[in-house]
Amino acid sequence: xxxxxxxxxxxxxxxxxxxxxxxxxxxxxxxxxxxxxxxxxxxxxxxxxxxxxxxxxxxxxxxxxxxxxxxxxxxxxxxxxxxxxxxxxxxxxxxxxxxxxxxxxxxxxxxxxxxxxxxxxxxxxxxxxxxxxxxxxxxxxxxxxxxxxxxxxxxxxxxxxxxxxxxxxxxxxxxxxxxxxxxxxxxxxxxxxxxxxxxxxxxxxxxxxxxxxxxxxxxxxxxxxxxxxxxxxxxxxxxxxxxxxxxxxxxxxxxxxxxxxxxxxxxxxxxxxxxxxxxxxxxxxxxxxxxxxxxxxxxxxxxxxxxxxxxxxxxxxxxxxxxxxxxxxxxxxxxxxxxxxxxxxxxxxxxxxxxxxxxxxxxxxxxxxxxxxxxxxxxxxxxxxxxxxxxxxxxxxxxxxxxxxxxxxxxxxxxxxxxxxxxxxxxxxxxxxxxxxx
Amino acid sequence: xxxxxxxxxxxxxxxxxxxxxxxxxxxxxxxxxxxxxxxxxxxxxxxxxxxxxxxxxxxxxxxxxxxxxxxxxxxxxxxxxxxxxxxxxxxxxxxxxxxxxxxxxxxxxxxxxxxxxxxxxxxxxxxxxxxxxxxxxxxxxxxxxxxxxxxxxxxxxxxxxxxxxxxxxxxxxxxxxxxxxxxxxxxxxxxxxxxxxxxxxxxxxxxxxxxxxxxxxxxxxxxxxxxxxxxxxxxxxxxxxxxxxxxxxxxxxxxxxxxxxxxxxxxxxxxxxxxxxxxxxxxxxxxxxxxxxxxxxxxxxxxxxxxxxxxxxxxxxxxxxxxxxxxxxxxxxxxxxxxxxxxxxxxxxxxxxxxxxxxxxxxxxxxxxxxxxxxxxxxxxxxxxxxxxxxxxxxxxxxxxxxxxxxxxxxxxxxxxxxxxxxxxxxxxxxxxxxxxx
Numbered sequence: 052x053x054x055x056x057x058x059x060x061x062x063x064x065x066x067x068x069x070x071x072x073x074x075x076x077x078x079x080x081x082x083x084x085x086x087x088x089x090x091x092x093x094x095x096x097x098x099x100x101x102x103x104x105x106x107x108x109x110x111x112x113x114x115x116x117x118x119x120x121x122x123x124x125x126x127x128x129x130x131x132x133x134x135x136x137x138x139x140x141x142x143x144x145x146x147x148x149x150x151x152x153x154x155x156x157x158x159x160x161x162x163x164x165x166x167x168x169x170x171x172x173x174x175x176x177x178x179x180x181x182x183x184x185x186x187x188x189x190x191x192x193x194x195x196x197x198x199x200x201x202x203x204x205x206x207x208x209x210x211x212x213x214x215x216x217x218x219x220x221x222x223x224x225x226x227x228x229x230x231x232x233x234x235x236x237x238x239x240x241x242x243x244x245x246x247x248x249x250x251x252x253x254x255x256x257x258x259x260x261x262x263x264x265x266x267x268x269x270x271x272x273x274x275x276x277x278x279x280x281x282x283x284x285x286x287x288x289x290x291x292x293x294x295x296x297x298x299x300x301x302x303x304x305x306x307x308x309x310x311x312x313x314x315x316x317x318x319x320x321x322x323x324x325x326x327x328x329x330x331x332x333x334x335x336x337x338x339x340x341x342x343x344x345x346x347x348x349x350x351x352x353x354x355x356x357x358x359x360x361x362x363x364x365x366x367x368x369x370x371x372x373x374x375x376x377x378x379x380x381x382x383x384x385x386x387x388x389x390x391x392x393x394x395x396x397x398x399x400x401x402x403x404x405x406x407x408x409x410x411x412x413x414x415x416x417x418x419x420x421x422x423x424x425x426x427x428x429x430x431x432x433x434x435x436x437x438x439x440x441x442x443x444x445x446x447x448x449x450x451x452x453x454x455x456x457x458x459x460x461x462x463x464x465x466x467x468x469x470x471x472x473x474x475x476x477x478x479x480x481x482x483x484x485x486x487x488x489x
Numbered sequence: 490x491x492x493x494x495x496x497x498x499x500x501x502x503x504x505x506x507x508x509x510x511x512x513x514x515x516x517x518x519x520x521x522x523x524x525x526x527x528x529x530x531x532x533x534x535x536x537x538x539x540x541x542x543x544x545x546x547x548x549x550x551x552x553x554x555x556x557x558x559x560x561x562x563x564x565x566x567x568x569x570x571x572x573x574x575x576x577x578x579x580x581x582x583x584x585x586x587x588x589x590x591x592x593x594x595x596x597x598x599x600x601x602x603x604x605x606x607x608x609x610x611x612x613x614x615x616x617x618x619x620x621x622x623x624x625x626x627x628x629x630x631x632x633x634x635x636x637x638x639x640x641x642x643x644x645x646x647x648x649x650x651x652x653x654x655x656x657x658x659x660x661x662x663x664x665x666x667x668x669x670x671x672x673x674x675x676x677x678x679x680x681x682x683x684x685x686x687x688x689x690x691x692x693x694x695x696x697x698x699x700x701x702x703x704x705x706x707x708x709x710x711x712x713x714x715x716x717x718x719x720x721x722x723x724x725x726x727x728x729x730x731x732x733x734x735x736x737x738x739x740x741x742x743x744x745x746x747x748x749x750x751x752x753x754x755x756x757x758x759x760x761x762x763x764x765x766x767x768x769x770x771x772x773x774x775x776x777x778x779x780x781x782x783x784x785x786x787x788x789x790x791x792x793x794x795x796x797x798x799x800x801x802x803x804x805x806x807x808x809x810x811x812x813x814x815x816x817x818x819x820x821x822x823x824x825x826x827x828x829x830x831x832x833x834x835x836x837x838x839x840x841x842x843x844x845x846x847x848x849x850x851x852x853x854x855x856x857x858x859x860x861x862x863x864x865x866x867x868x869x870x871x872x873x874x875x876x877x878x879x880x881x882x883x884x885x886x887x888x889x890x891x892x893x894x895x896x897x898x899x900x901x902x903x904x905x906x907x908x909x910x911x912x913x914x915x916x917x918x919x920x921x922x923x924x925x926x927x
Contacts, residue, residue: 058547060582060802063539063565068580071532071594078533092837092865094509095516099613100538100599101501101558109496120539120567122560124603127501129558142506144498151834151879153869156509161538165562175537185869192848192868199856312852364498396589399530410630414750418637427530430630431591431623441589 065166065174067379072394077382079392081159083207084179084376088157091200093181096156098138100163104128106141109363118164131163135180136360136373143184144364152186153193159378173379182373184360189370191302194336194356195309197374201340201352202315204376212351214340215277215323218303219333219355221287222324224296225273229266236331238262242274243327250275277323280307284322302335334358336372348384352376397445400424401485404438406454413453416463419478424485442468449485503604503612505817510832515820517830519597521645522617522814526595529638531619534594536576538601542566544579547801556602569601573618574798574811581622582802590624591631597816611817620811622798627808629740632774632794633747635812639778639790640753642814650789652778653715653761656741657771657793659725660762662734663711667704674769676700680712681765688713715761718745722760740773772796774810786822790814835883838862839923842876844892851891854901857916862923880906887923 062068069077089095104121107130115121120131132138135158143154159179166172181200183193198214205212222242226235241256248256250271257267273290276283280303288300303322310320328337337355342348354374361369385391401424405413413428420426429438442450452464465474465481467488476484500506507515527533542559545568553559558569570576573596581592597617604610619638621631636652643650660680664673679694686694688709695705711728714721718741726738741760748758766775775793780786792812799807823829839862843851851866858864867876880888890902903912903919905926914922 057803058543058801060544060579060799061541062579062583063537063541063567066537066539068536070584071534074533074535077535089836090859090863092835092863094836095512096509097512097515098506099501099504101504101601101613103499103501105496106498120560120562122558124558129501141498141500145500146508151883155865163539175539188870190868190870192852192866195852308849309852312849312856314853314856361498363496365495397530398527398532411746411750414630414633414747415752418750418752421528425528425530427593428630430628432626432628445589 063174065172067173067175067383072396073386073391075398076391076394077378080208080378080382081177081179084204084378085157085159087200087204087207088159088179088181091155091181091196091203093155093157096139096142096158097160098132098135098142098158100131100161101129102132102138102141104130106364107132107137109137118166120163120165133164134162135160135178135375136182139180139182139184140361140369141364143369144361144367147186147365147367147369152184153189154184155181156184157181171380171383173383176377176379179376179378180373182371184369184371187368187370189372191305191336192309194302194372195306195313197354197372198306198310198320198336198338199313199315201338201354201374202319205319205340205352210342210351211344212319212340213343214320214338214352215326216280216303216306216320216336216338217322217324217326218299218306218336219327220295220299220302220335222270222274222327224293224299225270225291228291228293228296229269231262231266231270234260234262238270239327242270242325243329245271245274245325274325277321277325279317280304280310280320280322283324287324299335306336328353328355332357338374345384345388348381351381395446397447398425399427399445399447400489401426401449401451401481402442402447403428403451403453404435404442405430406435406452409453409455409458412458416451416453416478420482420485423482424489448488451481501612503610505611505613505821510834511824511829513836514829514832515816518646518816518820519615519617522642522816523595523597525638525642525645526597526617526619529593529619529634529641531593531595534577534580534596535598536570536573536580536596538569538599539567540570540576540579542568544802545570545575547575556604558601558603571602572600573598573616573813574620577618577620577622578799578807579802581807582799582805585624585803585805585807590622591627592622593619594622595619609818609821611821614815614817617814617816618811620809622807622809625806625808627810629743629774630747632740632810633744633751635792635810636744636748636758636774636776637751637753639776639792639812640757643778643790648780648789649782650757650778651781652758652776652790653764654718654741654744654758654774654776655760655762655764656737656774657765658733658737658740658773660708660712660765662731662737663708663729666729666731666734667707669700669704669708672698672700676708677765680708680763681767683709683712683763712763715759715763717755718742718748718758718760721762725762737773744774766791766793770795776812783822783826786819789819833884835885836863837865837883837885838927839864839887839889839919840880840885841866841889841891842873842880843868844873844890847891847893847896850896854889854891854916858920858923861920862927886926889919 119133161175162178163175201214226232237260241253245253254267326337326339333355335356339350340352356372358370360371403413417426450466457463462475465476557571599613600616601613639652664670675698679691683691692705764775764777771793773794777788778790794810796808798809841851855864888904895901900913903914
């Protein structure tokens with residue numbers, strides 16, 4: 052017995068750690084997202100996990116949000132990134148002179164938030180972001196491009212979504228038009244939670260902050276509008292001639308026309324004026340994609356347009372538009388809902404079982420098969436029976452049995468573990484058969 | 490002018506951040522390594538970046554090495570991982586009951602070491618590890634498997650290496666055989682640095698620690714042996730009948746035979762008894778791959794056999810063998826040496842330039858091309874001339890000009906930016922031409 056005190060192996064809570072068979076599925080999703088981004092002419096960026104606190108906390112004037120992992124190392128105040136947007140802003144501000152615009156980058160990486168761990172909330176999660184950043188200006192067609200990528204990504208993932216799109220200028224302008232312009236931010240906070248608190252409570256809150264009864268009704272009515280772009284736009288376009296409101300209408304019309312030209316499936320998006328998105332930095336287009344068959348997943352992808360990406364770091368005006376998918380959360384939800392592809396306990400196509408002193412022959416065979424299929428040797432010191440049992444448990448599709456006779460005859464016993472059929476074949480024919488059944 | 494004080498955008502030193510065009514090349518290398526690991530029947534594991542300090546610092550009894558990024562969050566003492574081996578040990582110890590062995594996992598991820606920043610040293614770097622872990626026992630053929638993966642990985646990367654292989658039992662046993670067994674660790678420290686300090690200084694240090702003159706000579710002589718396995722083994726196998734020494738000889742003979750059976754190129758590895766590797770946890774096979782054409786790169790891949798992976802966390806015996814590639818450092822060295830593939834400023838195959846009011850037509854075309862090639866629209870509000878200049882600078886191979894006539898005729902002007910040739914083609918023929926030249 053060991054004299055040494057053992058340390059109980061444990062993992063921090065709120066950190067996803069998948070068994071390898073599931074990690075393969077996760078990695079496949081990453082690959083699909085990456086392919087769509089890259090195929091859409093976005094280039095990869097990989098910023099460090101750690102940044103100066105001064106940079107990451109610029110927004111809050113340096114004060115540390117309790118969610119952020121912050122610490123001191125030597126003389127430096129350091130934070131772990133909590134999103135991929137601030138690092139993008141820092142990167143663009145640092146390199147603006149040598150870059151070409153619009154800058155289309157994607158980044159797929161882990162971000163860290165030390166929030167209270169609870170079901171479906173992770174402290175470390177993979178975020179998949181794609182953004183288009185312009186210098187001085189960026190036309191609205193860029194917004195449509197991002198929206199079409201949302202469509203493509205979820206098609207590639209085989210997931211049916213409905214993307215709820217809006218434009219914050221609509222509510223900004225409408226508040227102004229109603230003479231409630233000064234209360235806009237407070238009003239938006241209330242309108243953003245109508246679904247949570249209900250229409251009546253929303254009215255009550257609006258009245259409490261001094262919005263007139265008539266205006267409260269009107270604000271709630273417009274916020275609840277959701278449907279086909281053309282329908283909703285024709286309902287609202289004459290509601291007000293406020294310039295901000297009309298800017299929103301105009302941008303939504305443009306987007307509607309671009310999405311049609313891009314061939315985005317019209318069943319996969321709606322104009323939903325209730326989409327507000329809390330973050331203050333969105334200034335025009337906003338969107339949240341949901342899964343109609345799984346409303347409990349809430350938003351699986353969100354994003355929008357911001358007027359100025361890096362205002363804390365540079366005087367250059369850098370408007371942008373982007374989308375973000377929280378993949379760790381999505382994967383977890385899909386797993387709980389039984390929506391993942393079948394989990395295969397192994398990626399092995401063919402396992403060789405040596406019988407007697409045939410290991411070198413098995414290694415040559417592995418070397419022969421290995422370039423084409425995933426081949427493994429069970430070289431453990433265990434009985435044949437237990438090896439077959441193990442292969443079955445692992446769902447390995449083919450087993451090759453290599454005994455001393457086989458070394459001489461160069462004909463090997465190949466067993467199809469699914470059908471139970473057994474063949475005596477040359478290595479070339481073994482390879483053909485296994486390859487054919489992949 | 491902005492009233493707000495700007496924060497100078499800056500990045501922590503010692504953290505690699507590639508421009509996107511180079512990041513593509515880095516990602517390609519990751520992809521190639523991943524493919525070899527996965528094709529060799531290793532499964533992916535992705536442990537968290539953060540772990541309990543108690544776990545990561547188990548080896549040092551909880552004392553924080555100055556290299557480690559450690560901090561407190563709430564009540565928890567937390568560290569950022571500084572390698573992928575301790576997290577693997579923690580994972581296996583936690584899940585040993587439900588796993589099947591040998592467990593073959595790869596992990597490609599960032600690790601963090603807050604060391605003094607200097608050229609070629611990174612505080613955040615991508616490590617690419619593959620390990621085979623057994624329960625109770627793991628035959629030596631697993632070591633050969635790892636060595637053949639080293640060969641395959643560097644072939645996949647197009648890099649010529651020479652893998653220097655040894656077995657620590659040789660020197661362990663030889664020290665014992667010479668009656669210097671008690672001084673073994675100190676002796677190994679000296680022998681490990683012969684190349685750095687020179688033969689004479691090594692002798693001096695050995696004499697100072699009380700090793701006899703004759704033994705010092707013998708130890709240095711054996712340590713300098715390097716060459717073909719069969720040659721070196723026949724030179725040394727009768728040097729001593731010490732059981733540890735003979736265990737080393739036996740294992741090396743086995744490995745030699747397995748590597749031949751696996752078809753590993755004999756010009757790509759040597760038996761080099763000077764390979765010791767500082768880390769105490771290696772107990773048998775050790776190896777360091779170097780690049781003969783770039784000796785200044787030093788070790789580009791290393792690894793070896795350890796008797797017990799997770800002794801701090803479990804009483805179960807978990808022998809293993811693995812390899813590790815420090816990709817960030819390797820990439821940086823290759824970049825400095827001009828060894829990277831050509832850096833292409835963009836991944837765009839075809840850029841559409843709208844002339845006049847043709848944006849919707851351009852979007853339809855983009856949607857048509859986009860499934861097959863990487864297509865982008867230059868929708869910026871700039872002159873045609875400046876757009877062409879930009880396309881040239883970005884080395885975009887093809888430009889499609891879409892004016893109002895083209896919208897009517899459905900025939901478009903395609904320009905090959907390399908040859909300067911210009912064609913008038915249908916969209917189908919445009920796609921064929923661009924696809925053919927990818």
